[in-house]
Amino acid sequence: MTDATQNTGPMLAADGTPLKQSLARSLRRQKLRALMLIAPLLLFVLLSFIIPIASMLFRSVENNIVGDTLPLTVEALQNWDETTGELPDEAVYDAFVRDMVVAVDNKTHTRLGSRLNYEETGMSSMFRRSGRKLGKLDPETDGPFKEQLIEIHDGWGEPQTWAVIKTHSPAITNGYFLNAVDMRRTPEGAQAQPEDKQILIKLFGRTLFMSLVITASCILLAYPVSYLLATLPMRVSNLLMILVLLPFWTSLLVRTSAWKVMLQQQGVINETLVWLGLVADDARLVIINNQIGTIIAMTHILLPFMILPMYSVMQTIPVSYTRAAKSMGATNWTTFWRIYFPQSIPGIGAGSILVFILAIGYYITPEIVGGTKGVFISNRIAYHISSSLNWGLAAALGTILLGVVLLLYWVYDKIVGIDNVKLG
Amino acid sequence: MKPTKTLLTAAALATAAGGVSAEEMTIVSWGGAYSKSQLKAYHEPYSEKTGITILNDDSSNEAVAKLRAMNEAGNITWDVVDVVAADAIRLCDEGLAMEIDFDTQLAAAPDGTSASEDFGDLLVSDCFIPQIVYSTTFGYRTDLVGDTPPTDVCAVFDLEAYPGKRSLEKRPINNMEWALICDGVPKDDVYDVLATAEGQDQALAKLDTIKDSVVWWSAGADTPQLLADGEVIMGSTYNGRLFSVIEEQNQPVAMLWDAQVFDLDGWIIPTGLSEERQQRALDYIMFATDTQRLADQAKYISYGPARASSAPLVGQHADLGIDMAPHMPTDPENAKNTFLYNYEFWADYRDDIDAKFQAWLAQ
Numbered sequence: 001m002t003d004a005t006q007n008t009g010p011m012l013a014a015d016g017t018p019l020k021q022s023l024a025r026s027l028r029r030q031k032l033r034a035l036m037l038i039a040p041l042l043l044f045v046l047l048s049f050i051i052p053i054a055s056m057l058f059r060s061v062e063n064n065i066v067g068d069t070l071p072l073t074v075e076a077l078q079n080w081d082e083t084t085g086e087l088p089d090e091a092v093y094d095a096f097v098r099d100m101v102v103a104v105d106n107k108t109h110t111r112l113g114s115r116l117n118y119e120e121t122g123m124s125s126m127f128r129r130s131g132r133k134l135g136k137l138d139p140e141t142d143g144p145f146k147e148q149l150i151e152i153h154d155g156w157g158e159p160q161t162w163a164v165i166k167t168h169s170p171a172i173t174n175g176y177f178l179n180a181v182d183m184r185r186t187p188e189g190a191q192a193q194p195e196d197k198q199i200l201i202k203l204f205g206r207t208l209f210m211s212l213v214i215t216a217s218c219i220l221l222a223y224p225v226s227y228l229l230a231t232l233p234m235r236v237s238n239l240l241m242i243l244v245l246l247p248f249w250t251s252l253l254v255r256t257s258a259w260k261v262m263l264q265q266q267g268v269i270n271e272t273l274v275w276l277g278l279v280a281d282d283a284r285l286v287i288i289n290n291q292i293g294t295i296i297a298m299t300h301i302l303l304p305f306m307i308l309p310m311y312s313v314m315q316t317i318p319v320s321y322t323r324a325a326k327s328m329g330a331t332n333w334t335t336f337w338r339i340y341f342p343q344s345i346p347g348i349g350a351g352s353i354l355v356f357i358l359a360i361g362y363y364i365t366p367e368i369v370g371g372t373k374g375v376f377i378s379n380r381i382a383y384h385i386s387s388s389l390n391w392g393l394a395a396a397l398g399t400i401l402l403g404v405v406l407l408l409y410w411v412y413d414k415i416v417g418i419d420n421v422k423l424g
Numbered sequence: 425m426k427p428t429k430t431l432l433t434a435a436a437l438a439t440a441a442g443g444v445s446a447e448e449m450t451i452v453s454w455g456g457a458y459s460k461s462q463l464k465a466y467h468e469p470y471s472e473k474t475g476i477t478i479l480n481d482d483s484s485n486e487a488v489a490k491l492r493a494m495n496e497a498g499n500i501t502w503d504v505v506d507v508v509a510a511d512a513i514r515l516c517d518e519g520l521a522m523e524i525d526f527d528t529q530l531a532a533a534p535d536g537t538s539a540s541e542d543f544g545d546l547l548v549s550d551c552f553i554p555q556i557v558y559s560t561t562f563g564y565r566t567d568l569v570g571d572t573p574p575t576d577v578c579a580v581f582d583l584e585a586y587p588g589k590r591s592l593e594k595r596p597i598n599n600m601e602w603a604l605i606c607d608g609v610p611k612d613d614v615y616d617v618l619a620t621a622e623g624q625d626q627a628l629a630k631l632d633t634i635k636d637s638v639v640w641w642s643a644g645a646d647t648p649q650l651l652a653d654g655e656v657i658m659g660s661t662y663n664g665r666l667f668s669v670i671e672e673q674n675q676p677v678a679m680l681w682d683a684q685v686f687d688l689d690g691w692i693i694p695t696g697l698s699e700e701r702q703q704r705a706l707d708y709i710m711f712a713t714d715t716q717r718l719a720d721q722a723k724y725i726s727y728g729p730a731r732a733s734s735a736p737l738v739g740q741h742a743d744l745g746i747d748m749a750p751h752m753p754t755d756p757e758n759a760k761n762t763f764l765y766n767y768e769f770w771a772d773y774r775d776d777i778d779a780k781f782q783a784w785l786a787q
Contacts, residue, residue: 107519108519110516110517110518111517111518111519113517114514114517114518121772121775121776124517125768125772128771196625196780196783196784197776198783199779199786202786264653264655265655266653266654266655267653289639289640367642371639372640372785385489386485386486386488386489387488388774388775388778389514389518390775
């Protein structure tokens, strides 16, 4: 009995501490050292990647500006029923003047105007024009304000104006996400945008469809090239490799512009075809400023991302397998289809993910060669970031795009299996 | 915690101060021939006079978004920024551009006329100091339009008389106005009509008649290139770009000044600069927007000076030696039929009409 108890007691290390403890300590030290080694990278990724992305995503729901600029008005509007179609009472106008006097002083009223103008056209000039006169009012002595305000700008006499302010007053809003899927936030709940303003869903669909087509054409073109690269003698394949990599070292803008010179109606391809007599002079091919142009240019630009993973996977496929298959009487096709191809699938998978994810966020190439029917959702995001300054909508579009990519990645994992992806 | 914070702030201040030394300022503009004209007319004489080194940043294209990002980060690295008037109004609304007192902070004309009177109607925003008047107008290939060259902007919509492709900017501004004018709407009513949904539909319906023959551009250099390549027979772009195609590159292209749309380009000073930097920026602006300097710029590029007092001083092109006055959009011969970009209208309607325009394009 006593013997057994002694045996189950803790095993001791040379210095007398329990072995388990001393092992854990040294492991911990090792882990800490490893962590310190990667700490600069971790910190870099956190600061330059994760935090900016998180803050950008947060913008898609953030809507503090209305409540911050017009705190009293927002509170007073709670007691107003916008569905009656009547104007709010004097209390709201009074609160509004108090808010605006502060806002004009801080010069934040025009900002709010631009924010609300995304929802209701005309708000921007209403706030800008009213600002100067409103700022001069004294909330204590100049009331009542209802008539005065309507005098300053008749927009303040529209129930719609106040309904818009009330609808968009919450600090967290789903408005941007609704806009991103061609809907809008109204007092009666979420509603579809008017038909002649619906474009974003269409662009999402187009972006996905064209990215798929580009990925597929990359697979078709890259497979034979990678096969050659992997099977030719080293000297020849190195030369070929340089040809594959060469476009990588050229600026993206230059490559895209070069396609313009090639594809336009007075361009190299059309001129050659006309000269050869294959195409009539007045029926030149339209292969730029449309979807075809985008697909051609982007396939070319993304091709190396497909070739490289395919090549590195194909290199590892032993020649002896195909030889063995042939020696047992398989035809060339059977050998390829049953032996070689299945082994090359991980390369196709890795290349497809790379190309597809790059394609879905592409911006500059569709902008230059896409015309009207070949532009992507990212071109719209760029518009809202740099021209309309509607960063909330841009963030919502970006978040949706990110979600779609993650979803597709998950589907891909379910169908193909992410373990089945190799970069070499 | 507190000492650390102080230390950090001190460090931040030190870097901020070190980043912009006393003898340097960053001026943002559009790049290309335009920046070159500013370099010759403003930067070089100013550096000579004060010894301040001027750094150029060609970011005007995305100035609004970048200024907003800088403002949020609390680190403004630009001192003076060149933007178009519509962007200036946006920046002013967002509180990103400083308000200017035109009469005290800008130089008066040589004859003593105050700056606000000298610029006149062109002061479209409290934050914006106009520099040039440019116009968006059409150019056409003289060898591709047959025996009767177009004299009227509606030639753009006339596929029968002028078959072939034409290039238009990929945004509603200007295109909607031209479409309405050519659909019979009187010039003075254009914006009233465009403010209604029916008017917008009318403009899009008119554009629809030529949609299949349009190449849409997004960069100012596109139309000159398309014209030079013979890809389009006519196209809209900025008048200075057409000047360089016609006079500097000698291409068979001519100007169609009819219904040109005047627009303004000028300076803003970002808010949130340190006192010292703000003073320097104001000093530069005072120098660069005086009567002589504005007239000097016209030696290098065919845009009209924004001051009335500069017009008589416009001379000859610095390299070509031709008279510049007849190439100015404001020249009476060119300005028989014009209209001015309606800033307030587009500030309100831009997002709404742009969504419709893009939806129409994608159809």
